[in-house]
Amino acid sequence: xxxxxxxxxxxxxxxxxxxxxxxxxxxxIQNMIDDVSSKGGGTIVFEHGIYLSGALFLKPNVDxxxxxxxxxxxxxxxxxxxxxxxxxxxxxxxxYSALINIDGxxxxxIFGQGEINGNGLKSWQSFWKRxxxxxxxxxxxxxxxxxxxxxNSSDVTLEGITFKDSQFWTCHLYNSKRIEIRNCSFLSPxxxxxxxxxxxxxxxxxxxxxxxxxxxxxxxxxIALKGGKGIDAKNKVGNGPNENITIERCEFGFCxxxxxxxxxxxxxxSIVFKDSKVNGAWSLLHFKMRTxxxxxxxxxxxxxxxxxxxxxxxxxxxxQFQNLQGNEMPFxxxxxxxxxxxxxxxxxxxxxxxxxxRYSLSGFVLKDLKIEAKEDGFDINKFVDxxxxxxxxxxxx
Numbered sequence: 167x168x169x170x171x172x173x174x175x176x177x178x179x180x181x182x183x184x185x186x187x188x189x190x191x192x193x194x195i196q197n198m199i200d201d202v203s204s205k206g207g208g209t210i211v212f213e214h215g216i217y218l219s220g221a222l223f224l225k226p227n228v229d230x231x232x233x234x235x236x237x238x239x240x241x242x243x244x245x246x247x248x249x250x251x252x253x254x255x256x257x258x259x260x261x262y263s264a265l266i267n268i269d270g271x272x273x274x275x276i277f278g279q280g281e282i283n284g285n286g287l288k289s290w291q292s293f294w295k296r297x298x299x300x301x302x303x304x305x306x307x308x309x310x311x312x313x314x315x316x317x318n319s320s321d322v323t324l325e326g327i328t329f330k331d332s333q334f335w336t337c338h339l340y341n342s343k344r345i346e347i348r349n350c351s352f353l354s355p356x357x358x359x360x361x362x363x364x365x366x367x368x369x370x371x372x373x374x375x376x377x378x379x380x381x382x383x384x385x386x387x388x389i390a391l392k393g394g395k396g397i398d399a400k401n402k403v404g405n406g407p408n409e410n411i412t413i414e415r416c417e418f419g420f421c422x423x424x425x426x427x428x429x430x431x432x433x434x435x436s437i438v439f440k441d442s443k444v445n446g447a448w449s450l451l452h453f454k455m456r457t458x459x460x461x462x463x464x465x466x467x468x469x470x471x472x473x474x475x476x477x478x479x480x481x482x483x484x485x486q487f488q489n490l491q492g493n494e495m496p497f498x499x500x501x502x503x504x505x506x507x508x509x510x511x512x513x514x515x516x517x518x519x520x521x522x523x524r525y526s527l528s529g530f531v532l533k534d535l536k537i538e539a540k541e542d543g544f545d546i547n548k549f550v551d552x553x554x555x556x557x558x559x560x561x562x563x
Contacts (some may be wrong), residue, residue, distance in 0.1 A: 167553045173229055174208040174547040179218070188243055192220040203228045209310050212236050212280070218276070220364070221245025221263040222309070226271050232280025240265040240290040240333070244309040251316065253370060255305060256395035256430025258404040264315035264338070268322060276314075277325040284332035286354070286361055305363050310334040320344050324445040328353065331354050338386065340370040343405070354477060356420055358386040365390050371406035378412075383419035387426040390448070395459045396405020397493050404476070407433035407466045418444040424475075427500075428454030429484040432438035433462045444473035450510065452477075453500055454484040455525050460496035466503040471510060478510055478537060483524055498525040509536040515559060516544040526550065532557050 176532050178184070183191055199222065202208050207227025207493035214233060220241045224230070232238060241247075247262040254261045255559055266283060270275055276282075278337040293308040300307070300555075313332035316322055317340040328351040329336050336352050336526070339345055352366035366382045368390035369375055394405025418424045424447050444450060450471060455461055481500070528550040535557045543559060546552060 168455055173227070175211050175231070176202055177211045179212055183217070185217060187216045187218065190218050190220060190246065190296075191284045192222065192241070195219055195220055198223055199228055199304045207553040209454075212238060220265050221261075221299070222250060223543050224268045224274055226268060226312070226539060227273070229275040229277070232266060232276075232278035233257065233281070234279040236278070236280035237283050238265075238280070239283045240311060240313070242285045242333075244289075244311065252315065253338070253404070254334045254352065256370075256392055256399075256405075257533045259335050261306065262309060262311050264312040266314040268316045268319050269366065270317075271319045272508045273321045274319070274324070275323040276327060277323065279326050281330055281445065282313060283330045284311070284336070286331045286333040286364070287517070289333040290359050290361050294513075303386060309463040310338070312338050314338070316342055316345065318342065321403070322346070324348075324350055326350065330354070331361065331442075332349060333362055335365045337367045337369050338370065339368065339372050339375065340443070341372065341404075343373045343457065345372065347375075348382060351381045352384055352388070354384045360404065361385045362432045368392050369411060371404075371420060372411070375408075375411045377416065378414050380416045381419070382421055382424070386453070387422040387423045388418050388476065389413060389424065390426040391416065391428070391431050391434045393431040395456060396489060397458055397491050399432045401457050406493065407435060408437070410436045412438045413436070414441050416442045418447050418473075420446045421448070423447060423449040423452035423480070425450070426452045427463045428452075428455060428461065429456045430459070431456075431461055432459060433464075434466075435462075435464045437466045439471070440469040441469070442471055445508075447475045447479040449480040450475045452480040452482070453507065454482060455498050455521070456484045457495050457524065460488050461498040461499075461525070463500045464502055468503075468505040469507050471508045472513040476512060478517065478539070479505070480513045480515050481516070481518035481520075481527070483519055483521050495524055500525060502528050502529040504531040504533070506533045508537075511538040513539065514541045514543050515539040516542070518543060520545060520548040522548060528552070531555075535559075538562055
């Protein structure tokens with residue numbers, strides 16, 4: 167559990183910052199952050215209203231409080247997000263900053279009942295227009311900002327905030343530890359204009375992340391584990407594993423997958439997903455086994471999940487934008503996965519491609535499951551050292 171100390175409150179009006187839906191106040195808000203930090207820190211309180219801004223960089227000892235009916239809204243002009251060396255899609259590269267950036271900090275907190283809004287509509291429309299012109303364009307070909315990026319930091323808390331309409335990934339955690347995200351909502355639409363690649367939370371080379379009491383309804387993966395990609399991913403500086411990640415008491419509306427391993431990941435260990443509800447996700451669990459990256463997923467525990475999904479478990483080879491550099495496809499492993507005490511209706515129980523020349527499946531435990539599905543798809547002969555106990559699988563038309 168992240169512990170934070172109570173800090174003095176400083177109101178935005180003290181720095182001449184007032185609600186405005188038309189005036190971008192990036193410079194004024196950043197000056198306030200810098201000044202509060204230089205004076206020992208405090209909690210910046212945004213008063214009721216809408217505040218329009220480009221990229222902001224939080225500093226040590228500065229928290230942000232957004233009360234109910236208060237919105238911090240991102241500019242929809244990419245020029246308001248400076249280029250810098252950052253982390254995106256499993257690699258360190260030059261890309262655009264997020265709306266809120268927390269780098270190299272300890273103990274920051276963003277909390278309240280307000281909203282941080284990415285103002286993403288313009289960027290979504292541009293992305294789909296570009297896709298019409300070039301169906302093979304990547305996410306990075308259309309310049310879009312993430313909503314919040316936390317990097318090289320520790321003991322950071324996000325609490326109570328609604329993160330909405332991000333242009334790109336919503337909350338990206340990189341190379342950080344002891345991160346607490348509780349009672350937040352992550353929202354982006356699938357229609358009428360789909361919001362492309364607006365993952366809820368991307369966890370990238372992190373440890374001891376605790377996500378609890380959150381709601382997800384996004385047009386991509388709700389929670390995705392990242393960490394690196396490519397033939398030499400394990401040896402690249404900046405890449406690394408995710409360890410000790412706990413997701414509990416959450417709810418999931420529409421999303422591609424509630425929890426995804428990949429597609430840019432090298433090792434995930436000690437992952438717990440429990441006591442949650444799902445309504446309408448494509449997959450509960452999705453293991454994206456990238457064809458140009460050696461991947462290890464180990465010690466995964468899923469317990470007490472209820473609701474309905476299209477696929478209960480999905481395991482697939484993932485070759486989108488692969489780059490083998492003339493090498494053979496590497497071998498990956500998924501081992502020690504326990505799925506217990508779940509009650510789920512789905513179209514497919516195991517919607518999996520058993521490409522055993524590419525990856526091995528071992529040590530699975532399926533126990534005390536109540537599954538109603540149109541298709542089975544589970545083949546115990548493809549698994550090694552696997553236990554199936556008290557699984558009530560009801561196949562329906």
